[in-house]
Amino acid sequence: MIRSKIIGTGAYVPDRVMTNFELESIVETSDKWIQERTGIKERRIALDGIPVSHLAFGAAERALKDAMLDPLDIDMIVLGTVTPDMPMPSTACIVQHKLGAARAAAFDVSAACSGFLYALSIGDQFIRSGMYRRVLVIGADMFSKFVDWSNRDTCVLFSDGAGAMLLEATTSKQESRIVKSTHLFSDGSQGDKLYIPGGGSLNPASHETLYDGLHYVKMRGNELFKIAVKAMVDACHVALEQNNLRVEDIDLVVPHQANIRIMEAIAKKLKIPMEKVMVTIDYYGNSSAATVPTAFDKARRVGKLQEGDTVLAVAFGAGVTWASSVIQW
Ligand SMILES: CC(C)(COP(=O)(O)OP(=O)(O)OC[C@H]1O[C@@H](n2cnc3c(N)ncnc32)[C@H](O)[C@@H]1OP(=O)(O)O)[C@@H](O)C(=O)NCCC(=O)NCCS
The missing domain is CATH 3.40.47.10 (Thiolase/Chalcone synthase)
Incomplete structure (x- = not known):
């Protein structure tokens, strides 16, 4: 295989x-x-x-x-x-x-x-x-x-x-640095919670779209917060189930960095201590698609990720979309 x-x-x-x-x-x-x-x-x-x-x-x-x-x-x-x-x-x-x-x-x-x-x-x-x-x-x-x-x-x-x-x-059977699984999800009905309305074929760039600020991010943060927590917890459960893992088997969670309170809520619902959650939002903010790979790389560099660790990565974003992955390091 x-x-x-x-x-x-x-x-x-x-x-x-x-x-x-x-x-x-x-x-x-x-x-x-x-x-x-x-x-x-x-x-x-x-x-x-x-x-x-x-x-x-x-x-x-x-x-x-x-x-x-x-x-x-x-x-x-x-x-x-x-x-x-x-x-x-x-x-x-x-x-x-x-x-x-x-x-x-x-x-x-x-x-x-x-x-x-x-x-x-x-x-x-x-x-x-x-x-x-x-x-x-x-x-x-x-x-x-x-x-x-x-x-x-x-x-x-x-x-x-x-x-x-x-x-x-x-094709090696060795479980070292292996992507064990990935899981993808979307719900287009929630697209209006986070979007950039201007500059595409719906509202092509014009003086009006610029004047109305349609080229800027629009976000309903409060509503997204709840959707994000539920979606990411669900995605974590799917990843655990499909790999026959228990929560205790996870050594490190690398979550999307949208808000520390979202990460804390996920950790609480999964019953994972925050010490096992990689946090970079304090010094890097929310860099969207970059949060998971930069946090993963940082975990390696600061020694938070050790050989043999089982990693659970999870993300949520506009679309809305969410995803998880298990990596055996
Ligand atoms: C955006 C977010 C930080 C806002 O936090 P919140 O606790 O939900 O705050 P609210 O939106 O309820 O606003 C609370 C108050 O703070 C105010 N406020 C909002 N932004 C503020 C800011 N930067 N500084 C000071 N006050 C602010 C609001 O106006 C509101 O004031 P009011 O009570 O007088 O109306 C939070 O909802 C969030 O992180 N949402 C999820 C974001 C997300 O997941 N994005 C998509 C993934 S990429």
């Missing part, structure tokens, strides 16, 4: 740090409110003129270095993003060119904050089917260019970043 082995990981975030105190001078908010209601202390924001492909390229380069792999060995690049450089070409193709991964098929996946786990699932299926040997999976987003910086409901939450994983086909 062919399975995907994770042979490299990498993360890349902009250097520019924006603190809550800086936001206090932009909108009517406070460091206290943001920390208490979201868990965020600061976030990374890209400078003007830097596109999301730059971050994705940075994460991919680091994953390639980690795996000691030549870009020409990559068969496919799948990139989860909803904040592409432009509507076309795909950001994956831009990254392919920047990397010099000339042999790779490349395309984007639109699943918002679940984008990385959707991309991971696609990469894993191509490997399991025997079609490709090496797949580069990336989650990258740059919401700083899509939030209204005068709207405190959204501008305090989102950030920029990218994370990557390199998958390689293996």
Whole structure:
């Protein structure tokens, strides 16, 4: 049986740090409110003129270095993003060119904050089917260019970043760095809870769409909160069941970082102590598709992820979409 082995990981975030105190001078908010209601202390924001492909390229380069792999060995690049450089070409193709991964098929996946786990699932299926040997999976987003910086409901939450994983086909029975399973879910009826109405074929960019701010993220945060908790808990249960695992078997949960209170609610419902939950929202905010791969990479770097650990990754985003995955490290 062919399975995907994770042979490299990498993360890349902009250097520019924006603190809550800086936001206090932009909108009517406070460091206290943001920390208490979201868990965020600061976030990374890209400078003007830097596109999301730059971050994705940075994460991919680091994953390639980690795996000691030549870009020409990559068969496919799948990139989860909803904040592409432009509507076309795909950001994956831009990254392919920047990397010099000339042999790779490349395309984007639109699943918002679940984008990385959707991309991971696609990469894993191509490997399991025997079609490709090496797949580069990336989650990258740059919401700083899509939030209204005068709207405190959204501008305090989102950030920029990218994370990557390199998958390689293996037929070994060894349970080391293996993607055990992925599980994907969607409910389009909840699409109005988080969306960007302008700039597409429904509301093509015009003076009016700009004037009405339709190019900005619209979010019903309060309603999303409850949907997100239930969806992610359900996705965790499916992942556990399909792998015959008990909650106690999980060594590390790597959740999407939308709000510390969402992560705490999930941990409580699953009866998993917060010490087993990887938290990066305090210093990185919500970087959408980048949260899971950057948190995973960070867990490796800070020694929170050990050889032999069973990892449960889970995400939720616009669509709405949600997903989970079990990784045997
Ligand atoms: C957005 C979110 C942080 C808001 O927190 P909340 O506790 O639900 O807060 P509410 O929206 O109920 O607002 C509470 C009050 O704080 C105010 N408020 C909102 N943003 C604020 C800010 N940045 N600073 C200060 N006050 C703020 C509101 O205006 C409201 O004031 P009111 O009571 O006078 O009307 C939270 O709902 C959330 O994280 N939702 C999920 C987000 C998510 O999952 N996104 C999708 C996944 S990517």
